[in-house]
Amino acid sequence: MKDYWVLMGSFGSGKSELAINMALQARKSGPCTLVDLDVINAYFRSSERAADLEAAGVELISPPFAMDKIEILALSPRVYSVFTPGDGTVIFDIGGDDIGTVALGQYKPNFANIPPERLHVLFIVNPLRPMAANVPSALAVLGNLQIAGRMEVTGIVNNGNLAGMTDFSHLVMGYDLVKGLSEQTGIPVWGTVGTQNVLDEFRKYAQEHDLDDAYIGRYQPIEVMMHRSWDKYLSEGL
Amino acid sequence: MALKLMKGCEAISEAAIQAGCRYFFGYPITPQNDVPEYMSRRLPEVGGCFLQAESELAAINMVYGAGGAGARAMTSSSSPGISLKQEGISTIAAAEIPAVIVNMMRGGPGLGNIQASQGDYFQAVKGGGHGDYHAVVYAPSSIQETCDMMQRAFDTADTYRTPVIILADGLIGQMMEPVELKENPNPTMPDKPWAATGYDPKGTKPRAVLNSLYIETEDLNTLIDRLHARYEVIKQKEVLVECYNTEGAEIVLCAYGTVARVCKAAVNELNEKGIKVGLVRPITLWPFPTEAVHDAVAQDSVKGVLTVEMSDGQLLEDIRLAVNGVKPVEFMGKAGSIMPTTEGIIERIMKMREA
Numbered sequence A: 001m002k003d004y005w006v007l008m009g010s011f012g013s014g015k016s017e018l019a020i021n022m023a024l025q026a027r028k029s030g031p032c033t034l035v036d037l038d039v040i041n042a043y044f045r046s047s048e049r050a051a052d053l054e055a056a057g058v059e060l061i062s063p064p065f066a067m068d069k070i071e072i073l074a075l076s077p078r079v080y081s082v083f084t085p086g087d088g089t090v091i092f093d094i095g096g097d098d099i100g101t102v103a104l105g106q107y108k109p110n111f112a113n114i115p116p117e118r119l120h121v122l123f124i125v126n127p128l129r130p131m132a133a134n135v136p137s138a139l140a141v142l143g144n145l146q147i148a149g150r151m152e153v154t155g156i157v158n159n160g161n162l163a164g165m166t167d168f169s170h171l172v173m174g175y176d177l178v179k180g181l182s183e184q185t186g187i188p189v190w191g192t193v194g195t196q197n198v199l200d201e202f203r204k205y206a207q208e209h210d211l212d213d214a215y216i217g218r219y220q221p222i223e224v225m226m227h228r229s230w231d232k233y234l235s236e237g238l
Numbered sequence B: 001m002a003l004k005l006m007k008g009c010e011a012i013s014e015a016a017i018q019a020g021c022r023y024f025f026g027y028p029i030t031p032q033n034d035v036p037e038y039m040s041r042r043l044p045e046v047g048g049c050f051l052q053a054e055s056e057l058a059a060i061n062m063v064y065g066a067g068g069a070g071a072r073a074m075t076s077s078s079s080p081g082i083s084l085k086q087e088g089i090s091t092i093a094a095a096e097i098p099a100v101i102v103n104m105m106r107g108g109p110g111l112g113n114i115q116a117s118q119g120d121y122f123q124a125v126k127g128g129g130h131g132d133y134h135a136v137v138y139a140p141s142s143i144q145e146t147c148d149m150m151q152r153a154f155d156t157a158d159t160y161r162t163p164v165i166i167l168a169d170g171l172i173g174q175m176m177e178p179v180e181l182k183e184n185p186n187p188t189m190p191d192k193p194w195a196a197t198g199y200d201p202k203g204t205k206p207r208a209v210l211n212s213l214y215i216e217t218e219d220l221n222t223l224i225d226r227l228h229a230r231y232e233v234i235k236q237k238e239v240l241v242e243c244y245n246t247e248g249a250e251i252v253l254c255a256y257g258t259v260a261r262v263c264k265a266a267v268n269e270l271n272e273k274g275i276k277v278g279l280v281r282p283i284t285l286w287p288f289p290t291e292a293v294h295d296a297v298a299q300d301s302v303k304g305v306l307t308v309e310m311s312d313g314q315l316l317e318d319i320r321l322a323v324n325g326v327k328p329v330e331f332m333g334k335a336g337s338i339m340p341t342t343e344g345i346i347e348r349i350m351k352m353r354e355a
Helices: A015-027 A046-055 A077-083 A097-105 A135-149 A168-185 A196-208 A230-236 B008-018 B034-046 B056-068 B079-084 B086-094 B121-125 B143-160 B170-174 B217-237 B257-272 B290-298 B315-323 B342-354
Strands: A002-009 A032-037 A059-061 A088-094 A119-125 A155-158 A189-194 A218-221 B004-007 B023-026 B049-052 B073-077 B099-105 B136-138 B163-169 B176-179 B241-244 B251-254 B277-282 B284-286 B304-309 B329-333
Touching: A002 A015, A002 A097, A002 A135, A015 A032, A015 A046, A015 A088, A015 A119, A032 A046, A032 A077, A032 A097, A046 A059, A059 A077, A088 A097, A097 A135, A119 A135, A119 A168, A119 A189, A135 A168, A155 A168, A168 A189, A168 A196, A189 A196, A196 A218, B004 B008, B008 B034, B008 B073, B008 B099, B008 B143, B008 B163, B008 B170, B008 B176, B023 B034, B023 B056, B034 B049, B034 B170, B056 B073, B056 B079, B056 B086, B056 B099, B073 B079, B079 B086, B079 B099, B086 B099, B086 B163, B099 B143, B099 B170, B121 B163, B121 B284, B136 B143, B143 B163, B143 B176, B143 B217, B163 B170, B163 B257, B170 B257, B241 B257, B241 B290, B251 B257, B251 B290, B251 B342, B257 B277, B257 B304, B257 B342, B277 B290, B290 B315, B304 B315, B304 B342, B315 B329, B329 B342
Parallel strands: A002 A088, A002 A119, A032 A059, A032 A088, A119 A155, A155 A189, A189 A218, B023 B049, B023 B073, B073 B099, B099 B163, B136 B163, B251 B277, B251 B304, B304 B329
Antiparallel strands: B004 B176, B136 B284, B241 B277
């Protein structure tokens, strides 16, 4: 039986970063397919890291011509292949906002056959980004995403970060945001995302300030794959 | 104000709003679509108007109208779309209307590609549209600089009643960086007695006429002379340039925009090894920092100049004019949206030193 993870959120909330990291981690224990369903972004998308993913043995399904210097609002027919019976992990990386999430809606009949315990729909938030920086605006985004994607979110993810300048305080800001969201919607907080050292600092802060574990969820360490330093970005190309 | 993580297109839009821009007219094209996307959400919140025009030509002429009525208006596009706007930009210049035009350059000519490029240098700096006019051209190299530039862009447009172009590239538009946006809830704007805001027959204000058609040769010449005089003032007062570690440099790099960032990385790496290399980065491409370039390369220490660009030798021409033959100028650049690398630049500099 496959496990399905669907990652949605507003533009630049960190979906691709988390998707790639989850794919690489999942591949260590079984087959893994990453579906890049982003028909919005021309650059900075998970298909950009195709070489890293393929080298690790992750199957990547991209829209036709993605990263081929043109953009076509079309999805690969291979997407349907992930709904066939089997084992492993399938991760959907969705384009930003409700506009990008529309692409997900067409798979509703396929997702309908998946037992609820195997389907995880995550809403990723970063309070340092505009448009979904506070509870009311993030709630509006969440509502629109669920309508556009025709799916209900099952977990909220705290991805508070400021790219290369991230420290634990950004996760503290994210904690307040996901706590507010969770209280208003009843949707549990799935986890808190960061590089290992930022997570360690946040864990220390959380213990000292009695933050509620219910609004922290799992500590999900990631390595920075997308938001890389300028030099690394240049040396490895667009 | 605290730092935010913003995409270049979002940041430039918000900075425009903070600078008093309340009118945006545009038409979609990659890689600047996040500008209209952001404006369409934000402008209604501040009492402004976002309008997706039926074409680029319509959009630039709406900017003409809003700017002519005294409002702060802007449009944005990417290379092929900017080509379509040229007729309007020429008309705006002739009618002496302030306007801000953002170009997130992509590869050309023709439809080219959708990756970052610097191929529109000539178009922006040398005219683009027809006739004797200039647009002030700013070339930011980071998202923070783009934001800081927007206030200046609108102020310059108003002060000189001229079109102002922000010549960025797809990378600036699409990358995300932490940025600090200055909040300015009540932007001040200069008085615009020339604006066409309605005629009162009983009032004392003369009829405001905005026009670019001057049938009489002498009348047209009068306009051109007036513009020329204004351009001379702009050349005196509005040049912006960054000279980075140029003092005593052996090799001087010349680059603008994102490419200048790559060059700066190369300069830093070589400086750490004790190799004296500097960078001249024009921030205004028109008016061009001719003097600063000349002074930097005319030093006795300088053996040669290397112009680096993501186009096929466009900035190169202005650098050669500024250098005026006092030192050899070499070119390093690729079109087709191929970004020069730090390693590649260092390798080239080392070869120049051996020569």
